[in-house]
Amino acid sequence: MRREVPLMITAIVGFTLIIVYFVPHPPFSDIRDLFADWFSIIAAFAIYLGILSLLKINVEKIHRKKSGWQFSWVTILGFALFVVVGITEGRDFGEYGTRYYYLYDRIYYPLMATMFSILAFFIGSASYRAFRARNREATLLLLAAFFVMLGRVPIGYYLSSWLPEGWRMGDMANAIMSYPQMAGQRAVMIGIALGIVSTSLRVILGIERTFLGGD
Amino acid sequence: MRVRIFSGQLLKPVLLGLILLFILSFQPQAFCQDTSAVLDTIPPAAPENVTAKDTPYDRGRSITVNWEKSMDDGGGAFDVTGYEIMRATEVDGEYKLIGTTTAGAQHFIDNDVRDGVGYFYSIRVTDGVNLSVSAPSLAAMSKPQWVNLRRVNVFVFAAALTFAILYFINRAKRGKELFIRKIAGLEAVDDAVGRATEMGRKIYYVPGISDMDNMQTIAGLTILGRVAKVAAEYEARLEVPVSRSMVMVSAREVMKEAYSNAGRPDAFNEDLVYYITDDQFGYAAAMDGLFVREKPAAIFFQGQFYAESLILAETGNSVGAIQIAGTAAPAQIPFFITACDYTLIGEELFAASAYLSKDPKLLGSLKGQDVGKFIFLAAILLGVILITFEILNIGPWFTVG
Numbered sequence A: 001m002r003r004e005v006p007l008m009i010t011a012i013v014g015f016t017l018i019i020v021y022f023v024p025h026p027p028f029s030d031i032r033d034l035f036a037d038w039f040s041i042i043a044a045f046a047i048y049l050g051i052l053s054l055l056k057i058n059v060e061k062i063h064r065k066k067s068g069w070q071f072s073w074v075t076i077l078g079f080a081l082f083v084v085v086g087i088t089e090g091r092d093f094g095e096y097g098t099r100y101y102y103l104y105d106r107i108y109y110p111l112m113a114t115m116f117s118i119l120a121f122f123i124g125s126a127s128y129r130a131f132r133a134r135n136r137e138a139t140l141l142l143l144a145a146f147f148v149m150l151g152r153v154p155i156g157y158y159l160s161s162w163l164p165e166g167w168r169m170g171d172m173a174n175a176i177m178s179y180p181q182m183a184g185q186r187a188v189m190i191g192i193a194l195g196i197v198s199t200s201l202r203v204i205l206g207i208e209r210t211f212l213g214g215d
Numbered sequence B: 001m002r003v004r005i006f007s008g009q010l011l012k013p014v015l016l017g018l019i020l021l022f023i024l025s026f027q028p029q030a031f032c033q034d035t036s037a038v039l040d041t042i043p044p045a046a047p048e049n050v051t052a053k054d055t056p057y058d059r060g061r062s063i064t065v066n067w068e069k070s071m072d073d074g075g076g077a078f079d080v081t082g083y084e085i086m087r088a089t090e091v092d093g094e095y096k097l098i099g100t101t102t103a104g105a106q107h108f109i110d111n112d113v114r115d116g117v118g119y120f121y122s123i124r125v126t127d128g129v130n131l132s133v134s135a136p137s138l139a140a141m142s143k144p145q146w147v148n149l150r151r152v153n154v155f156v157f158a159a160a161l162t163f164a165i166l167y168f169i170n171r172a173k174r175g176k177e178l179f180i181r182k183i184a185g186l187e188a189v190d191d192a193v194g195r196a197t198e199m200g201r202k203i204y205y206v207p208g209i210s211d212m213d214n215m216q217t218i219a220g221l222t223i224l225g226r227v228a229k230v231a232a233e234y235e236a237r238l239e240v241p242v243s244r245s246m247v248m249v250s251a252r253e254v255m256k257e258a259y260s261n262a263g264r265p266d267a268f269n270e271d272l273v274y275y276i277t278d279d280q281f282g283y284a285a286a287m288d289g290l291f292v293r294e295k296p297a298a299i300f301f302q303g304q305f306y307a308e309s310l311i312l313a314e315t316g317n318s319v320g321a322i323q324i325a326g327t328a329a330p331a332q333i334p335f336f337i338t339a340c341d342y343t344l345i346g347e348e349l350f351a352a353s354a355y356l357s358k359d360p361k362l363l364g365s366l367k368g369q370d371v372g373k374f375i376f377l378a379a380i381l382l383g384v385i386l387i388t389f390e391i392l393n394i395g396p397w398f399t400v401g
Helices: A004-022 A028-063 A067-091 A099-130 A136-151 A153-159 A170-176 A182-206 B012-024 B035-039 B149-173 B189-199 B215-234 B245-261 B278-295 B307-320 B331-337 B347-357 B360-388
Strands: B048-053 B061-069 B083-090 B096-102 B106-109 B118-126 B131-133 B203-206 B238-243 B274-275 B299-301 B323-327 B342-345
Touching: A004 A028, A028 A067, A028 B274, A067 A099, A099 A136, A099 B274, A099 B278, A099 B307, A099 B331, A136 A153, A136 A170, A153 A170, A153 B342, A153 B360, A170 A182, A170 B012, A182 B347, A182 B360, B048 B118, B061 B096, B061 B118, B083 B106, B083 B245, B096 B106, B106 B331, B149 B360, B189 B215, B189 B238, B189 B299, B189 B360, B203 B215, B203 B278, B215 B238, B215 B245, B215 B299, B215 B323, B215 B347, B238 B245, B238 B278, B245 B274, B278 B307, B299 B307, B307 B331, B323 B347, B331 B342, B342 B347, B347 B360
Parallel strands: B203 B238, B203 B299, B238 B274, B299 B323, B323 B342
Antiparallel strands: B048 B061, B061 B106, B083 B096, B083 B118, B118 B131
C-alpha cells in the first residue's frame, strides 16, 4: 500500500490534468486551480521539514566544530533575524518602510546581486576555456563566438563599417544566431519536449517509480 | 546693539532680498494658460464597428471585445492617448468603465463577466482632454466550451506519440531487443563515484533548484537513485544539498531505497540529504562554499537550473571535481558543456533512467520517442518543400492555442 497509493494518486492527478488541458469546461477548469492550491499547501507544510533540516545540520556543525562551522552561526542568526523581524511586523511585513523591508533591501538584495554579478567573471573564465582552438569543432565555435560577440558591440560595427551591407559583423552575428544556432536550439527543444511527454507518460502509468523511492 | 528692521538700517537689504526672491520664484507659465489644452476642443474620431463575442474555447466567464481604431489613432490628428472600455447590461443602460487600453489597441478581454448574462460594450476614445464614444455593440454572452479545438493538433500528436510509446513498451516486454546508443555522461557515473572512493572525498549531487512539479527534478531524482546505489556499493560519501523541501523528502526516499538495494541500509543517514534555501543565489553561495571547503571528488548537476548553473559548475571545476551535468534548460546547456566533464543534453536527461536501469519497459518508451522525432522530421521536411514551392503553409497546423 505504501507504494500503490502514491502511484494511484499520481495516475489520477496526471490523467485529470491531461483532460483539463483539452476540456476547459467546468468542473475540469476548476480542478487545475484546486490541484495548484493543494500543491501550495503541501509545499507550505514541507517547508517546516526544510527549516528543521537546516537548523539541525548547522547546529550539529557548530557543536562538532566541523569545517566552516563559523558560517553556520551566520546562517542561524540570519534566519532567526529575518523570522523574528517578519513575525513582529505582522501581515504586512513585506511592505515598503517596514523593518523587514529594510533588511531585505539593505542586506538580502545586495547579497543576491553580488552573487549574480560574480557570474560575469565566471563567464570570462569559462569562455577562455571554451574558445581555445583545440580541434576543428572548437575552432568553429571560436569563430562563431568571435563574430557573435563583436557583432553585438559598437566596436564591431565600426571595424566592419567599410564592408558592404549584409557582410558586416552585426549581420554575421545575426545570421549565426538566426540560422545555425536557432536550428540547433530547436532540435534540442524538440528532443526535450518528446522527453518530457515520454517521462510524464511513464510516471503516470507507474512504469517510472524511482522518484517515489522505487527501483 | 539692537537692530530694528524698520529703522532703516536693514530695510533696504530686506526689501532687495524680497524683490530678488520674487524674481527668482517668478514662473511665467503660472501666468499663462496651457494653450494646447484649451485650444484642443476637437474630440478624436470615435472607434467604429465595436463587436463583442464569447471568448472561444475557454472555461467561460470571458468576453472578447473588438473595435476598429479611431481615425485619429495613428493617423488624422495623431492625438489619441487611449481607449476606455464601457459595459452595460442593457443597451440604453448605464455604461460603466471596466478597463482601459493604450492607443493602438483593438481588442480587450473582459474576464469579469457572468455566464449567461448579456453584456453591451461601448468604446470611449480619449486624447487626454476630449472624449468620443462609439455606438454600443450587440449583446454578447459568455459560456464555457467543452473542447478546446485549438489544441486538436496537440491531441492528435500526443495520441500518436502515446500509442507509439505503449506499442514499443509492449514489444520490449515481449523480449524484443532494443538498441540504445551509449551516453558518455551516464557511462561515467561509475568512474566518478570510484574516483571519490579512491580519493576519500565526498560526492555532491545537486538535483536542480526547481520543485517536484518540474519533470526535470523527477528525472534528476531517478538518476540520483542510480548514483546513490553505486555510492553505497563503493562506500563513498554522497551528500544531496537541496533547495526545495519537497525535493528533500523525495530525495531521502530515493536514497534510502538505493542504499537498501545495494545491501547497505545501515550506511544511509537522513542527514545526507539536507535543505539549504529556496533562494536561487543563496543556494548558489552555499553550494560554492561547500565545494571550496570540502573539495569534493565528484559533483552531479541533474535537473532544472537557471543563472546559477555556471556559478556552481565553474566553482566545481576550480576545485578539480569530476562533474557530470544534465539539464533540459536550453540556455544553461552551453554553460554546463563548458564547465563540466560530461553533460546530458536535453532529452538525455529524461532517457537516463531507462539507460541506467535497462528495464525493457523504460527502454521501449525511448523507442516511442524516436517515432515522435520521425514525425517532427517528416513535418519539417514537408513544410520546407511546401513553403519553398509556395504550395501550402502548414505552419498553422503546428500552432498551439
